[in-house]
Amino acid sequence: xxxxxxxxxxxxxxxxxxxxxxxxxxxxxxxxxxxxxxxxxxxxxxxxxxxxxxxxxxxxxxxxxxxxxxxxxxxxxxxxxxxxxxxxxxxxxxxxxxxxxxxxxxxxxxxxxxxxxxxxxxxxxxxxxxxxxxxxxxxxxxxxxxxxxxxxxxxxxxxxxxxxxxxxxxxxxxxxxxxxxxxxxxxxxxxxxxxxxxxxxxxxxxxxxxxxxxxxxxxxxxxxxxxxxxxxxxxxxxxxxxxxxxxxxxxxxxxxxxxxxxxxxxxxxxxxxxxxxxxxxxxxxxxxxxxxxxxxxxxxxxxxxxxxxxxxxxxxxxxxxxxxxxxxxxxxxxxxxxxxxxxxxxxxxxxxxxxxxxxxxxxxxxxxxxxxxxxxxxxxxxxxxxxxxxxxxxxxxxxxxxxxxxxxxxxxxxxxxxxxxxxxxxxxxxxxxxxxxxxxxxxxxxxxxxxxxxxxxxxxxxxx
Numbered sequence: 365x366x367x368x369x370x371x372x373x374x375x376x377x378x379x380x381x382x383x384x385x386x387x388x389x390x391x392x393x394x395x396x397x398x399x400x401x402x403x404x405x406x407x408x409x410x411x412x413x414x415x416x417x418x419x420x421x422x423x424x425x426x427x428x429x430x431x432x433x434x435x436x437x438x439x440x441x442x443x444x445x446x447x448x449x450x451x452x453x454x455x456x457x458x459x460x461x462x463x464x465x466x467x468x469x470x471x472x473x474x475x476x477x478x479x480x481x482x483x484x485x486x487x488x489x490x491x492x493x494x495x496x497x498x499x500x501x502x503x504x505x506x507x508x509x510x511x512x513x514x515x516x517x518x519x520x521x522x523x524x525x526x527x528x529x530x531x532x533x534x535x536x537x538x539x540x541x542x543x544x545x546x547x548x549x550x551x552x553x554x555x556x557x558x559x560x561x562x563x564x565x566x567x568x569x570x571x572x573x574x575x576x577x578x579x580x581x582x583x584x585x586x587x588x589x590x591x592x593x594x595x596x597x598x599x600x601x602x603x604x605x606x607x608x609x610x611x612x613x614x615x616x617x618x619x620x621x622x623x624x625x626x627x628x629x630x631x632x633x634x635x636x637x638x639x640x641x642x643x644x645x646x647x648x649x650x651x652x653x654x655x656x657x658x659x660x661x662x663x664x665x666x667x668x669x670x671x672x673x674x675x676x677x678x679x680x681x682x683x684x685x686x687x688x689x690x691x692x693x694x695x696x697x698x699x700x701x702x703x704x705x706x707x708x709x710x711x712x713x714x715x716x717x718x719x720x721x722x723x724x725x726x727x728x729x730x731x732x733x734x735x736x737x738x739x740x741x742x743x744x745x746x747x748x749x750x751x752x753x754x755x756x757x758x759x760x761x762x763x764x765x766x767x768x769x770x771x772x773x774x775x776x777x778x779x780x781x782x783x784x785x786x787x788x789x790x791x792x793x794x795x796x797x798x799x800x801x802x803x804x805x806x807x808x809x810x811x812x813x814x815x816x817x818x819x820x821x822x823x824x825x826x827x828x
Contacts, residue, residue, distance in 0.1 A: 369459040373469075376452040383447065383479055387532040390437035401427035401434075435528040440484070443533035445477040455544075463551050469544045478536030480571060483582040485521050485529035486665035493662035496520070501782040503662075506707065510659040511781035511789040517654075517664055535585070538568030538593060557605040566596040570644070570672045579672040582665055589673055591644070591714040598639040598718070606632040628734035633727065633752075640721035641760045646674045649772035651704065651798045659794040660708055679703065679770060680711030690722035690758065690811060696766065697809030699800065704772060707794045721766065722811075724757040742827040749820055756814035765815065767807045772798040 392398065403425050408417030411424050455469030492509050499516065501508045523529045542564035550556050570591050571579035581588035612626035613619075650656065654664035657676035666676045685701035687694075697719070705711055730748040737743060758765040774792035783789045792798075800808075 371457045372455070373457070374454040376450065378448060378450050380446045380448045383534070387437070387439050387479070390532075391439065394436060394438075395434075399427075434526055435530070436523070436526050437481075437530045437532065438484075440482075440531040440533045443531070443535055445534040447475070447477050447479060447534060449473055449475040462549065464547060464549045467544075467546045467548075469546075470542070471544050472541045473539070475536075475538040475568070477534040478538065478569070480533050480536040480569060480580055480585075482531050482533055482535075482580050482585065483528065483665070483667070484531040485523045485526060486582045487517070487520055487663045489583050489666075490662040491520065492517075492658055499784040500786055501784040503784075506659040506795050507778050507781055507791065507793045508784070509662065510655040510794055511778075511783045511791045512658055513783040513785040513787065513789070514654070514664075516783070516785045517658070536569040536571070537590075538566065540564065540566050554608045554610065555605070556607075557603065560600075560602045562600045563598065564596070564600070565598065566593040567591065568593050570594065579667075581667050581673045583663065584666075588666070588713045592642045592718070594642060594672070596642050598720075599637070599723075600639070601637040603635045604633070606630070624735060628736065630732035630734065631729065632732070633729040635725070635727045637725045638723060640723050643719040643721060643760060643768060644672060644674070645679050645702070645715065645719065645768065645770060647677060647679060647704070647770050647772055649798070649801070650774045650792045651675075651677050651772045651794075655791055656794060660710070674711075674713055676710075677705060678711040678713050680705045680709075681715075681717065684717045685809070686717065686719055687809070692811050692814055694811045695809045696722065696811065697768075699805055699808040702770065702808075704798050704800070706797055721760045722757060725755065727752045740828060744825040744827065746823040746825065747820070748823070749818060751816055751818045754816075754818040756816035758811050758814055765811070765813045767810045767812060769804065770808065771801045771804045773801050775799055 403417060405417050408421070408425065411417055412421040415421050417425075451473045453469060453471045455467055457465055457467035460466050492503050492512065495503050498519075499512070501511070503509050503512075518524050542562050545561045547559040548557065550558065568590065569580070569585065570589050570593060579589070607630065609629040609631070611623075611628070613622040646652065652675040657664050657666045660676050667673045680703040682701045682703060685697040685699070687696055687698050689696055703711070728748070728750045729752045730746055733745045735743040735745070760766065760768075774796075775798060776793045776796035777790060778793045779790045780788045781791055
């Protein structure tokens with residue numbers, strides 16, 4: 365209407381960033397640029413015909429014979445790119461009664477070619493589902509695959525002389541989309557506030573950081589290492605406020621004492637509400653081992669050491685296991701809704717349910733008392749309450765706070781199974797299934813500990 369009370373804003377940009385230097389730093393520490401070897405009492409136990417590592421046998425250590433124990437980090441020559449991020453936003457703001465401004469916006473970003481670390485010394489999925497020369501057992505039998513000798517398996521890796529080979533690649537992705545609503549009153553004489561609500565979703569490669577090679581499934585990252593990002597919070601509400609109280613000293617008793625007692629009060633604070641952190645369930649125990657991976661997928665290479673990948677077999681579900689709650693002793697999840705798949709099936713690698721830790725809130729409140737000395741000097745006393753209501757919450761970053769472990773046990777263990785190298789092994793027969801331990805049945809999803817406490821802070825400030 366030409367009043368200047370409505371504003372439409374929009375924008376976007378494409379930004380490129382240099383790659384982190386960590387990739388180059390790791391490369392220059394490798395031979396032939398640099399080489400170092402170490403030996404400890406365990407690794408040197410065979411020195412001196414069994415004498416072990418001593419000052420007398422130290423001279424027998426040959427650092428070059430230990431080259432096979434080295435781990436290599438290299439930039440993948442087939443994956444060199446610049447990380448880039450596209451940002452976009454569109455907002456509509458309007459001035460409304462009581463000196464308020466309401467703004468509704470879409471804010472999003474798309475990131476591509478993010479730096480990732482992937483284990484490259486891997487064996488393709490399905491490789492050991494068929495027989496190969498040099499393996500003295502029938503690999504069409506699942507339990508025989510589970511029993512394969514690890515040294516024999518390593519000979520089929522692309523780089524059998526090295527313990528690990530990690531590629532630095534630019535294959536990570538992320539996408540952020542959000543609805544953001546703000547209501548603000550910033551020009552009021554006594555009361556100012558800013559209320560912000562965000563409804564958002566963050567999706568992408570679920571490794572926690574670009575240096576976490578154990579967090580990325582090396583064979584199928586697009587399927588097994590994609591989903592809701594650990595940073596995702598569906599709902600976030602923030603309220604900040606400041607209120608300067610009117611002078612309360614009555615005119616009939618307007619003296620230094622009453623002014624000091626009743627005038628100059630001010631209160632401000634920040635209150636926050638947030639949805640819980642995403643939780644990715646994975647099995648623990650014999651079903652999440654390289655033996656199980658060999659039986660299920662014909663490879664030992666599906667990552668089994670990080671909570672951001674599901675390992676060789678993912679949990680299946682009867683229904684949504686979320687139950688709610690958040691107090692100590694509550695069970696956030698129902699173990700009866702989680703299923704151990706039967707061989708050779710697997711559950712979904714990306715959970716169909718939004719499983720989260722309990723939502724949390726926090727209130728920080730500060731009370732001010734201003735004492736006016738003269739026109740140029742003022743004394744201010746502050747009393748701050750951080751986490752004012754002394755609330756405590758369980759955290760997902762410390763595993764003991766909430767028991768998320770789906771620990772399994774083997775139903776049937778076979779003895780004397782040929783290991784493909786002329787010997788035998790005792791291994792779990794995957795075709796006979798797995799079951800949850802009694803501990804898991806009793807404690808899965810249980811809140812064990814809440815963390816958080818009130819902090820009170822006092823301050824005295826002199827203005828001049």
